[in-house]
Amino acid sequence: MYADDLWLIGIAWRLDRLRWVPSHVLTDVVTSEGACMWPSPGSEPPEARTDSELAKRLCGGCPAQDECLELELRTAGAATVGVWGGMTDDDRRALHPHWLRRGERAERGPR
Secondary structure, X not given: OOHHHHHHHHHHHHHHHHOOOOHHHHHHXXXXXXXXXXXXXXXXXXXXXXXXXXXXXXXXOXXXXXXXXXXXXXXXXXXXXXXXXXXXXXXXXXXXXXXXXOOOOOOOXXX
């Protein structure tokens, strides 16, 4: 097993606490508490050279980061794009099979 796999498995385990939270509740949390939903007036997106850097700057310290990540994995799955839950799309695609192996979830939402 590789270090990246252990990192991703740890994230999948962490998300287990959200496995039975309905998707509409996760959506409410993300839209009401997500740092990206309430930018400062006149603020521009943070400058970043990579998606990884953008994820760290945009999502760092966000109180809804895990809820956002869980919701994105449910709704987009392996087809995920962009920055969600503090992770790049490549990282979320790598996380997705580990997340799926963690078992059944609340409704998965539209595909």
